[in-house]
Structure formats: C-alpha cells, structure tokens
Amino acid sequence: MACRVASIVVVAVFLLVQAVAEEPKPCCWISQMYGACMVQEDKELEDGTIVVEDTLAEFAYDKTFSAKAFIFTETFENGTQLIARIVELSDLGIAYFIQDNQGQTKCSKKRIPARFKPNCVPEAARFWSNATLGDHALNGNIWERNKFEDGLLTNTTYLMAADYCVPLSVNHVVYNLNPSPPEVDLVTYDYADVRLGICDRDKFFHIPEECSQSQDAMTPFMEKKLKQRQMMEMPFRLDTLM
Numbered sequence: 001m002a003c004r005v006a007s008i009v010v011v012a013v014f015l016l017v018q019a020v021a022e023e024p025k026p027c028c029w030i031s032q033m034y035g036a037c038m039v040q041e042d043k044e045l046e047d048g049t050i051v052v053e054d055t056l057a058e059f060a061y062d063k064t065f066s067a068k069a070f071i072f073t074e075t076f077e078n079g080t081q082l083i084a085r086i087v088e089l090s091d092l093g094i095a096y097f098i099q100d101n102q103g104q105t106k107c108s109k110k111r112i113p114a115r116f117k118p119n120c121v122p123e124a125a126r127f128w129s130n131a132t133l134g135d136h137a138l139n140g141n142i143w144e145r146n147k148f149e150d151g152l153l154t155n156t157t158y159l160m161a162a163d164y165c166v167p168l169s170v171n172h173v174v175y176n177l178n179p180s181p182p183e184v185d186l187v188t189y190d191y192a193d194v195r196l197g198i199c200d201r202d203k204f205f206h207i208p209e210e211c212s213q214s215q216d217a218m219t220p221f222m223e224k225k226l227k228q229r230q231m232m233e234m235p236f237r238l239d240t241l242m
C-alpha cells in the first residue's frame with residue numbers, strides 16, 4: 001500500500017453536519033498506518049494539586065504482519081535523551097523493549113499473547129454525528145460509548161476520519177461515583193501526521209543485535225514507558241481489555 005497522507009493535523013474547530021442519512025458502523029483501524037499520538041491525562045498530586053501529564057509517542061500499527069511498535073523519546077533538562085522503543089510481534093508472541101541512551105542500547109523481551117489485538121471503535125459505541133474538519137473538509141465520524149458499572153460512569157467520544165477509519169481524537173472521561181465527592185479522570189488522545197502503509201519499517205520494527213544476546217532487565221524508564229504504552233490505545237481496546 002502506498003504511503004499517503006490520510007489525515008491532517010488535529011483541528012480544533014469543526015463543523016457539525018446534521019445527522020440524517022444512514023449511520024456508519026463502528027470500524028477497526030485500517031490495516032497499516034503510522035503516526036504520532038499525544039495523550040493528556042489529569043493527575044492529582046499528593047498535595048491535591050491537579051496537573052496535566054503529556055505523553056507523546058510515535059506509533060506503527062500493522063495488522064497485516066500482526067505487529068505494533070511505539071517510540072517514546074524523552075529529553076531531560078541536562079540534555080540527556082532517552083529513547084524507548086516497544087516492538088510487539090504477535091505472531092512470535094514476543095515483545096521487545098529497546099532503550100537507547102545516546103547510542104547505548106539495552107534490550108529486554110517478554111512473552112505476549114500470540115494473538116494480534118486489533119484497534120477498534122467499540123461495538124457498543126453509538127454513532128453520534130458526522131463532522132468536517134478544517135478547510136480541507138476532511139470527513140469525520142463521531143461515536144460515543146457510555147457505560148455505567150460498579151459506580152463508574154465512563155463516557156468515551158471518538159472522532160475518526162471517515163474514509164479509512166483513522167483516529168483523529170478521543171475523549172475519555174471516567175466519573176467515579178463511589179467516593180464522596182465523586183472523582184473525575186479525563187484522558188484525551190490526539191493523533192497527528194498519520195500516514196497509511198508503513199514506509200520506514202526499520203525505524204519501528206528493527207530488532208537490534210543486543211536483543212539476541214543476554215537480556216538486560218527492564219529499566220525503570222522502560223517500565224514507565226510500558227505503562228504509557230498500555231494507556232496509549234486503551235480506548236480502542238475497550239472490547240478486548242474489559
């Protein structure tokens with residue numbers, strides 16, 4: 001598949017189109033794509049301050065070859081740059097955790113289920129509306145999934161590019177009604193620079209030699225990135241995770 005531009009950078013303002021015609025069905029991501037995803041999550045610190053935590057990653061999604069990859073880059077104040085790459089090869093049932101510290105590579109690996117988990121708008125999501133985005137009039141579909149269980153009220157809204165089932169943005173709000181007063185968690189996902197196909201496979205899926213030698217243990221940095229990776233596509237895995 002050619003690598004062509006599937007969507008434009010996230011647009012803040014969009015025009016809602018009246019719902020009249022037939023409703024599209026919740027879709028699963030097109031087989032191969034790569035791009036960038038930013039996750040913003042509100043967090044409460046111990047002293048009660050609310051902060052917003054940003055996570056940015058490049059991702060490659062390859063249903064054809066049952067593989068996913070995530071690249072996290074973090075630059076510290078002293079100029080040190082750490083890169084963590086997570087490569088999941090479902091056919092082999094192996095995930096690699098590759099950390100690059102200015103050319104110094106560490107690798108560890110773990111078993112994962114030998115079954116590729118596709119990313120989909122959940123079956124239970126209800127079509128809400130169509131939208132056009134930006135002045136290029138990109139067509140989008142909006143879905144909503146609402147769920148109430150064990151005192152948790154979850155509202156998830158999906159904005160997807162209509163033609164290829166490419167994600168544009170997701171809002172995920174969880175109200176925990178158990179404590180008094182109730183607690184609210186908000187996570188937003190924005191996707192940018194998404195291209196169809198995967199042009200530079202090596203960048204995402206190359207397994208360095210270090211991985212075939214004795215395996216290093218997971219570093220704290222990698223553990224942290226693994227948690228972020230789990231967060232990264234959570235709204236598209238609601239059917240298979242929960």
Ligand SMILES: *[C@@H]1O[C@H](CO)[C@@H](O)[C@H](O)[C@H]1NC(C)=O
Binds near residue numbers: 022
């Ligand atoms: C929304 O867009 C889809 C194509 O993405 C189209 O099939 C459907 O008819 C549209 N629905 C409405 C209500 O405009």
Ligand SMILES: *[C@@H]1O[C@H](CO)[C@@H](O)[C@H](O)[C@H]1NC(C)=O
Binds near residue numbers: 077
């Ligand atoms: C730079 O900061 C990071 C994170 O605080 C630390 O892990 C690393 O050792 C520091 N590097 C140098 C060269 O001081």
Ligand SMILES: *[C@@H]1O[C@H](CO)[C@@H](O)[C@H](O)[C@H]1NC(C)=O
Binds near residue numbers: 144148155
């Ligand atoms: C969230 O979900 C609840 C329960 O289904 C629903 O009543 C409510 O309207 C939803 N809120 C939003 C903002 O979609």
